[in-house]
Amino acid sequence: MKTLIIIATYNERDNIVPLLNDIFMTVPDVDVLVIDDSSPDKTYELVEELQADKYPKQLFLLKRAGKLGLGTAYVAGFNWGLERNYEVIMHMDADFSHNPKYIPQFLEEIKTKDLIIGSRYVDGGGVVNWGLIRKCISRGGSLYSRAILGLKIRDLTGGFKCFRRNVLETIGINELKSTGYSFQVETTYKSYLNGFKIKEIPIIFEDRRVGQSKMSSTIFLEALLMIIKLRFITKIKK
Numbered sequence: 001m002k003t004l005i006i007i008a009t010y011n012e013r014d015n016i017v018p019l020l021n022d023i024f025m026t027v028p029d030v031d032v033l034v035i036d037d038s039s040p041d042k043t044y045e046l047v048e049e050l051q052a053d054k055y056p057k058q059l060f061l062l063k064r065a066g067k068l069g070l071g072t073a074y075v076a077g078f079n080w081g082l083e084r085n086y087e088v089i090m091h092m093d094a095d096f097s098h099n100p101k102y103i104p105q106f107l108e109e110i111k112t113k114d115l116i117i118g119s120r121y122v123d124g125g126g127v128v129n130w131g132l133i134r135k136c137i138s139r140g141g142s143l144y145s146r147a148i149l150g151l152k153i154r155d156l157t158g159g160f161k162c163f164r165r166n167v168l169e170t171i172g173i174n175e176l177k178s179t180g181y182s183f184q185v186e187t188t189y190k191s192y193l194n195g196f197k198i199k200e201i202p203i204i205f206e207d208r209r210v211g212q213s214k215m216s217s218t219i220f221l222e223a224l225l226m227i228i229k230l231r232f233i234t235k236i237k238k
C-alpha cells in the first residue's frame with residue numbers, strides 16, 4: 001500500500017526532527033509530507049535539512065505563505081497525496097501527542113476498513129498529562145458532537161487518523177465547512193454519512209512535549225456552533 005503521512009507544523013522546531021526519525025524507524029516504507037505555514041521558528045529549515053541529509057526520496061515539504069490553519073493544511077495535504085496516487089493517507093500532530101508506535105496498527109487495520117481513528121475514549125485508550133479543564137473540553141466536545149450528530153464514534157475530535165483514498169475522493173475535501181477544531185468531526189461525520197467502514201483503535205494521547213498550545217476559547221466556541229451547522233447542512237455526497 002502506497003502510504004502518505006501528513007504532518008502540519010507551526011513552530012515545532014523542537015519536535016519535528018525526532019518525530020520524523022521516529023516515524024521512519026517505525027515504518028520505513030512510508031512517505032511523509034510536512035506542511036509548514038512559514039513557522040516563525042523556521043521549523044521548515046530543519047525539514048529541508050533532514051530531507052537533504054537522510055530522506056531525499058521519502059520526505060516532502062509544502063511551505064505555505066503564512067498561518068492558514070490546521071484544517072486547510074490537511075486539505076492541501078490530501079490533495080497533494082491524491083494527485084500522487086497514494087492509496088492510504090494518514091495525518092498526525094507534530095508534538096508527540098500522537099506516538100508513532102501506533103502507526104503499524106493503523107496500517108494493518110486500514111487493509112479491511114476505510115477510516116481508522118486513533119481513539120482516546122475506547123477501552124485501552126486515554127490521555128496523560130492533561131489538566132482537568134483540557135480533559136473536560138475534549139471529552140465534552142466528543143460527547144456533544146456525538147449527541148448532536150447521532151454518531152456512535154467515541155473520539156470525534158482527535159487528529160490521528162488514517163483514510164483510504166476513496167474516502168477522501170468521496171467526502172468532498174475541497175468543500176468542507178470547518179477550518180478549526182471541528183475539522184476532525186466533519187471529516188469523520190461525512191465518512192460515516194457516506195457509509196464507509198470506520199474503526200477506532202485505542203491510543204494513549206500525551207500532552208505536547210514542548211512548545212506552545214494553540215487552544216483558545218474562541219476556537220472552542222466556534223467549534224460548538226459549527227457542529228450544529230454540520231448537523232443541518234451536510235448532505236451525503238455520492
Ligand SMILES: Nc1nc2c(ncn2[C@@H]2O[C@H](COP(=O)(O)OP(=O)(O)OP(=O)(O)O)[C@@H](O)[C@H]2O)c(=O)[nH]1
Nearest residue numbers: 008009010035037068069070073093094208213214
Ligand atoms: N501548518 C499548520 N500547522 C498547524 C497550524 N496550527 C496548528 N498546527 C499544527 O497542528 C498540530 C496540532 O496542533 P496543536 O497546537 O498541537 O493543537 P492541539 O493538540 O489541539 O493543542 P496543544 O497540543 O495543546 O497545543 C501541530 O502539529 C501543530 O504544529 C497551522 O495554522 N498551520
Ligand SMILES: [Mg+2]
Nearest residue numbers: 093095097208
Ligand atoms: Mg497538540
